[in-house]
Amino acid sequence: MEWWAILLILFCALMFLLIIGMPIAFSFLTINVVGAYVFWNGSVGWSQLILSVLDSINHFTILPVPLFVLMGEIMFRSGIAGKQMDVLDSWIGRVPGRLSLMAVGGGALFATLTGSAMAGTAMLGKILVPDMEARGYKKPMTLGPILGSGGLAIMIPPSALGVLLAALANFSVGKFLVAILIPGLIMAFLYAIYIIVRCMIQPELAPPYKKETISLFLKIKLTLIYIFPLTAIIFSVIGLIFLGVATPTESAALGTLVAFILAAMYRGLSWDIVKGSLQSTLMTTVMMFMILTGSAAFSQLLAFTGASSGLIEFATAFDVSPIVIVICMQIVLLLLGTFMEPLSIMMLTVPIFFPIIEELGLPIFWFGAVMLLNMQMASTTPPFGLGLFVMKGVAPKGTTIGDIYRSALPFLCCDAIAMGLMLAFPAIVLWLPMFMGE
Numbered sequence: 001m002e003w004w005a006i007l008l009i010l011f012c013a014l015m016f017l018l019i020i021g022m023p024i025a026f027s028f029l030t031i032n033v034v035g036a037y038v039f040w041n042g043s044v045g046w047s048q049l050i051l052s053v054l055d056s057i058n059h060f061t062i063l064p065v066p067l068f069v070l071m072g073e074i075m076f077r078s079g080i081a082g083k084q085m086d087v088l089d090s091w092i093g094r095v096p097g098r099l100s101l102m103a104v105g106g107g108a109l110f111a112t113l114t115g116s117a118m119a120g121t122a123m124l125g126k127i128l129v130p131d132m133e134a135r136g137y138k139k140p141m142t143l144g145p146i147l148g149s150g151g152l153a154i155m156i157p158p159s160a161l162g163v164l165l166a167a168l169a170n171f172s173v174g175k176f177l178v179a180i181l182i183p184g185l186i187m188a189f190l191y192a193i194y195i196i197v198r199c200m201i202q203p204e205l206a207p208p209y210k211k212e213t214i215s216l217f218l219k220i221k222l223t224l225i226y227i228f229p230l231t232a233i234i235f236s237v238i239g240l241i242f243l244g245v246a247t248p249t250e251s252a253a254l255g256t257l258v259a260f261i262l263a264a265m266y267r268g269l270s271w272d273i274v275k276g277s278l279q280s281t282l283m284t285t286v287m288m289f290m291i292l293t294g295s296a297a298f299s300q301l302l303a304f305t306g307a308s309s310g311l312i313e314f315a316t317a318f319d320v321s322p323i324v325i326v327i328c329m330q331i332v333l334l335l336l337g338t339f340m341e342p343l344s345i346m347m348l349t350v351p352i353f354f355p356i357i358e359e360l361g362l363p364i365f366w367f368g369a370v371m372l373l374n375m376q377m378a379s380t381t382p383p384f385g386l387g388l389f390v391m392k393g394v395a396p397k398g399t400t401i402g403d404i405y406r407s408a409l410p411f412l413c414c415d416a417i418a419m420g421l422m423l424a425f426p427a428i429v430l431w432l433p434m435f436m437g438e
Contacts (some may be wrong), residue, residue: 001309008034010035014348025287028294028347035301052300053293066285067252068158071259073277075110075121075127078268083226084109090214090222096199097206099132099191100145107149108188111156112234121150121387125394133396136207139403140410141199147380147391147404148191148411154342154376155184158237158252161342162372168350169295171247171364174241175433179365180372181238182428183418187373190414198410229265233258242436271370294347302351322360323423326367328418329353337378337385345378346371369429370422377415380408 010031017027036045088105092098101122110124125144132142154161156176166173199206237255240246248252265271303309318325329349336345349371359368379387382405391404422428 003306004314006039006305006310007302007307012300025290025294028298029290032294032297032301035305036297039301039305048300049297053296062163062289063249064158064163064252065160065167065289066281066295067249067256068160068163070277071158071252071256071283072153072160073257073280074256074269074273077273078263078266080226080230080263080266082270083266084230085220087222089119090219094208095196096203096208097141097145097195099128099135099137100141100199100206102193102194103128103145104149104188104191107146107152108185109158109230110150110236111153111184112158121390122394124150125315125391129394129396135209138205139399140407141195141206142407143391143399144407144411145191145195145373145406147387147408148414149188150167151376151379151387151392152184152188154379155180155187155373157181157241159372161346161375163248164343165346165350165368165372165375168346169354169364169368169370175436176365176368177248178238178242178436179429179433180369182367182432183373186378186421186428187415187418190417191411194414195412219348226266229262233262242432244436272355284296289299298347298351322362324425325356325360326362326370327341329356330370330423333371333374334377334381335383337431338383342375342378345375363426363430363431364423366426366429370419373415373419373422377412377419382408382414 013034014027014031017030022030022151026433032049033046037043037047039045040048084106088102088109089098092101092105095101097289106128128146129142153159157180159180162180163173164176180214233255236258236413237251240251240254241248263273333345335350336348353371354364354367357364379385382388385408386406388401388408392399392401395404
């Protein structure tokens with residue numbers, strides 16, 4: 001059977017299972033089990049499938065995933081986030097859209113502590129939206145900034161999705177987490193510029209209000225109490241990886257330990273919080289690891305049948321610039337993002353795209369960062385982005401899904417600008433990892 005026919009059969013079968021509502025992990029498991037039997041010589045193929053599943057999760061590089069998730073759960077449930085936002089609010093002056101800018105600042109800060117876009121969106125929504133509504137902020141300046149800023153957790157380390165992408169594509173987790181830092185900060189900068197400019201043009205979207213002034217001494221005191229200690233987590237996770245002192249797994253373990261200590265110091269740690277955090281971490285990790293095992297088996301299935309090599313030959317046969325192929329890949333990812341969630345998209349495309357990128361001789365860190373940004377966009381892309389539904393859950397009564405869609409679009413445009421900069425200037429991604437210790 002020709003490679004393209006095998007590829008078409010596998011993808012059509014997969015899409016059918018997804019359309020009828022089967023969960024993504026079980027859809028891939030079904031395809032892998034049937035495909036292994038058909039293409040890997042019957043029951044012998046099942047033995048190979050089991051070995052592939054075990055090998056995909058039996059290595060050190062994916063251990064940061066549950067640790068980053070646990071760290072985010074503790075920070076989210078212990079109530080530290082609310083104190084951080086109060087301190088940030090005291091430092092922001094009388095600028096247009098100050099509460100929306102707080103969402104951006106808070107999103108960037110939470111991103112370095114949680115690693116979860118869904119947790120970041122939920123946190124910002126619960127803390128900021130009621131105050132925004134009370135002060136007359138309109139939906140484009142309440143929902144939009146929180147949707148965009150919550151997604152920064154995907155692009156600013158520690159990123160659980162970034163760790164999974166590195167594990168799926170089989171490249172250095174530590175260098176990749178450092179590589180995505182500058183693109184994530186550029187996205188936050190673009191969000192802030194957009195908010196300020198739009199609020200200057202349409203001040204009715206974010207009416208100014210009087211804010212009780214706080215003395216400089218009190219601001220510094222609150223910062224030292226509630227913000228400065230959090231730099232211990234940031235340094236534990238990002239700084240130690242950058243300096244080459246610790247592996248991502250060691251940094252994740254240390255960061256989680258520091259998160260527990262800080263939660264206890266701020267009197268936000270209890271048995272119920274620990275129990276809830278561990279249960280949520282277990283559920284999220286099992287789901288992620290099931291998807292990871294399915295992706296590894298699916299990748300081997302494509303390779304064994306010749307579908308991967310055939311697709312690589314087909315993609316590289318065109319007499320076009322490699323950047324054109326990369327752009328076409330991003331368009332495919334954007335289209336998939338309108339109806340699939342990021343983990344599913346990664347599981348589907350990593351086994352196909354990364355061999356092509358390696359064959360073209362392009363930097364895999366760079367392509368990985370661009371792809372991860374695309375996954376961030378997928379979480380806020382109508383109609384089925386997960387971030388949109390999280391926002392619907394925490395939005396004020398009367399907010400329609402249409403309001404959320406319209407609010408998300410300008411921030412998706414900011415993401416597209418950031419992606420264009422990364423495509424045009426790969427050094428944005430590749431510069432920082434060059435200074436890392438080995």
